[in-house]
Amino acid sequence: MKKAIVYLNQFFGQIGGESSADHLPEIKEGGVGPALELDRQLQHAQITHTVVCGDNYISENKEDAVTQILKLLSDKEFDIFISGPAFKAGRYGLACGAVNKAVHDTFSVPVLTSMHTENPGVDMYKQDLIIFSGGESVMSMVEDLRKLAAYADKILTDQPLGTAEEEGYHVRGNRHQIWREDKVCAADRVVDMLLKKIHDQPFESELPIPEMDRVPIAPPVSDLTTARIAVLTSGGVVPVNNPDHIQSASATRWGKYSIEGMQRLEAGVFKTIHGGYDPTAINADPNRCLPIDALRAYETEGKIGHLYDFFYSTVGTGVTQSDAGRMGREIVADLLSAGIDAVIMTST
Amino acid sequence: MVKEVERAGIPIVQMANLVLVAKNIGANRIVPTISIPHPLGDPNTPKEEQWKLRYHRVGIALQGLMTDIEQQTVFDV
Numbered sequence: 001m002k003k004a005i006v007y008l009n010q011f012f013g014q015i016g017g018e019s020s021a022d023h024l025p026e027i028k029e030g031g032v033g034p035a036l037e038l039d040r041q042l043q044h045a046q047i048t049h050t051v052v053c054g055d056n057y058i059s060e061n062k063e064d065a066v067t068q069i070l071k072l073l074s075d076k077e078f079d080i081f082i083s084g085p086a087f088k089a090g091r092y093g094l095a096c097g098a099v100n101k102a103v104h105d106t107f108s109v110p111v112l113t114s115m116h117t118e119n120p121g122v123d124m125y126k127q128d129l130i131i132f133s134g135g136e137s138v139m140s141m142v143e144d145l146r147k148l149a150a151y152a153d154k155i156l157t158d159q160p161l162g163t164a165e166e167e168g169y170h171v172r173g174n175r176h177q178i179w180r181e182d183k184v185c186a187a188d189r190v191v192d193m194l195l196k197k198i199h200d201q202p203f204e205s206e207l208p209i210p211e212m213d214r215v216p217i218a219p220p221v222s223d224l225t226t227a228r229i230a231v232l233t234s235g236g237v238v239p240v241n242n243p244d245h246i247q248s249a250s251a252t253r254w255g256k257y258s259i260e261g262m263q264r265l266e267a268g269v270f271k272t273i274h275g276g277y278d279p280t281a282i283n284a285d286p287n288r289c290l291p292i293d294a295l296r297a298y299e300t301e302g303k304i305g306h307l308y309d310f311f312y313s314t315v316g317t318g319v320t321q322s323d324a325g326r327m328g329r330e331i332v333a334d335l336l337s338a339g340i341d342a343v344i345m346t347s348t
Numbered sequence: 349m350v351k352e353v354e355r356a357g358i359p360i361v362q363m364a365n366l367v368l369v370a371k372n373i374g375a376n377r378i379v380p381t382i383s384i385p386h387p388l389g390d391p392n393t394p395k396e397e398q399w400k401l402r403y404h405r406v407g408i409a410l411q412g413l414m415t416d417i418e419q420q421t422v423f424d425v
Contacts, residue, residue, distance in 0.1 A: 215351045217376045217420075218359040221413045229413075232349065235387070281386035287402065288389035294399075294406040304410060314349075328352025335358060342413045343353050343360040344406070347370070348384050 002045040002156045005076060006035040007069070007083035007099050009092045013052030021091075023054030025065055027072040034141060038082065041149035044156045049076060051099075055091040058098065065095075066102045078109060080152050085114035085134045085144040086121060093121025100129050110155050114144045117170065126170040127322040133168055173322045175207075227341040230308040232331065234316030235282065235289040235348040236274030237265070246315055248275030254314035254327045256334065259307070264293035276317030277348055289346055308340060316347055350375045361409040363387065367422055378422045379409045 010016055010023040012033045031039045031047040039047040051069055058065040081103045083096035093115045100111035114134035115121050122131055132151070134144040147168055154161060164171040189206070196203040221227045238246060244255040259265070265286035272282045272289060282289045290311060299307045312331050316324075335343065351374050353360045362375040365387055370378045381387035388405060389398030405425055412423045 213351070214374050215354045215376070217417055218354045218357050220359055220416050224410060224414055227413075229410075232353075234349065277385040279385070281389075281391045284391060285389060285398075288386045288391075288398070291388050291402050291406045294388075294403045297403060298406065298410060324349050325352060328349035331349065332352050332356045332358070335353065336356060340358060343358055344363060344409050344413075345350050345353070345360055346363045346381070346387055348365070348387055 002079040003048045003077055004038075004042060004045040004080045004082060004152065005049045005051065005073065005078045006031065006038060006047055007051045007053070007081070007096060008033060008035065009086075009089075009095060010052060010054040011092075013050065015052060015054070021054040021056035023052065024057060025051060025053040025068045025072060027051050027076075034085070034145060037142065038145045038149055041145055042152060043149075044153045045080060048078065053095065053099075055089070055095060058095040059091045062098055066098055069099055070102055070106050073103065073107065078107075079156060081107070081109055081111045082148055082152060083111070083113040085132075085141065085148070086116075086119055087134055087138060087140070087144075088116040088119050088136050090120050093119035094124060095121075097121040097125030097129060097131070101125060104129070110152075112148050112152060114148055115170075122170050127172055127326075130172070131170045133170055173320055175320065221342045224304050224342075225302055226305040228306045228308055228339055229295065229304050230310070230312070230335055230338070230340045230343050231290060231292070231295065232312040232343060232345040233290050233347070234314055234319075235346055236272040236279075236315040237270055237282065237286050237290045237311075237313050238273055240269060240271050242273050246273060246313070248273050248315060248317075250318040250320075250323075251315040252319075252323050252327075254312060254331060256310045256312050258310055259292055260309040262292065263296050265290055272348075274315045274317065274348060276315070282348075289348060291346070295344075305341075308338060310338075359413050361412045361423075363405065363409055371420060371422070374420075376420050377412045377415070377417065378420070379405055379412055380422065380425055381405065 010020040014033050015023050028050045032050040035047050035050045083100050086093040086096045096113040104111040114132035116134050116136050132147050193203045246253045270286040272279045287293045295307045298304050350362045361377040362370050363379045363381050364370040365381045365384050367380050388402040408423050408425050
């Protein structure tokens with residue numbers, strides 16, 4: 001029998017209502033409240049412990065609360081971790097997301113939770129976590145637990161897992177390679193789709209494009225001659241030993257590399273590890289992708305104040321929008337701390 | 349990535365060969381480059397010409413950073 005640990009808030013953990021929402025994290029032996037029902041439904045796992053924490057405590061002290069919870073779990077053995085269901089309860093959903101993400105990152109076990117689609121925890125964590133599509137309120141408790149238990153049993157017994165739609169969790173935006181049961185090859189499928197499109201018939205794309213997300217136009221730089229400019233590229237230019245092991249396709253990592261004192265990027269010092277185009281031209285002269293030589297010239301002429309001492313790089317091919325967004329946000333944090341005024345990004 | 353930078357209020361120019369992709373994804377300031385495997389310098393042309401092209405297009409990008417735009421703009425090169 002495998003072992004499962006459950007996370008609940010103070011209410012479902014049977015500590016109390018709002019007046020107990022400041023309850024510090026604690027761990028109890030066995031299942032409590034909904035965890036008892038989950039234990040009944042799970043066929044291949046037993047719930048050994050239940051972690052309980054007040055919704056307000058974790059909302060207001062997220063880092064501390066998560067650290068304490070990880071500490072409570074550090075001497076426990078478990079094969080899967082399940083939070084909630086959180087229904088439409090916002091603080092609870094955010095707590096389930098934060099705890100699941102930390103537990104997954106720390107212990108590398110599968111983590112599951114369930115929330116109603118309007119729970120803010122869904123938008124915040126669906127890219128990283130499996131969040132089952134749950135009901136609005138405790139009325140759907142049994143059904144939500146049933147879905148969690150069924151999927152947990154599948155994971156624990158190494159059964160094939162379906163897509164987000166088939167299994168009933170919020171789409172993460174991950175792409176998977178699968179063998180289709182109908183064995184129809186991609187060329188046939190795409191031509192079928194094209195014919196349907198030409199004849200104005202409905203068809204379903206196998207690669208749905210996420211909805212548009214427009215960003216307001218940033219105001220221009222008022223004076224470039226005093227501005228700090230940074231360069232980014234998705235062209236995969238890195239030092240020749242690729243110190244951060246950035247992947248040649250479907251990258252999940254980015255790097256930041258010094259150009260301090262360099263007038264240009266020299267071949268043999270930098271190269272591209274991009275797997276989506278012929279690297280010959282850029283390897284022979286990396287400035288063709290990342291125009292450090294031209295930017296230095298503008299800096300020397302005084303047209304720009306300062307070219308930032310580092311450039312940022314990743315590989316753009318095959319990257320999911322969620323990974324691109326995450327890497328973008330990580331880079332932005334760095335740009336802001338470096339006081340960068342404007343950015344040039346080159347893509348291949 | 350471009351959008352996350354702009355979301356933070358930092359103006360950004362994307363220099364891209366696939367201008368349509370840059371437009372679709374929502375980059376607001378775009379400067380076209382000449383190809384995918386050598387965006388800013390064609391190896392089949394003399395070095396001097398490659399340098400001129402690169403210097404010119406980077407100049408357009410810098411100008412783009414200073415330009416107040418009302419809508420998504422692909423700058424002329």
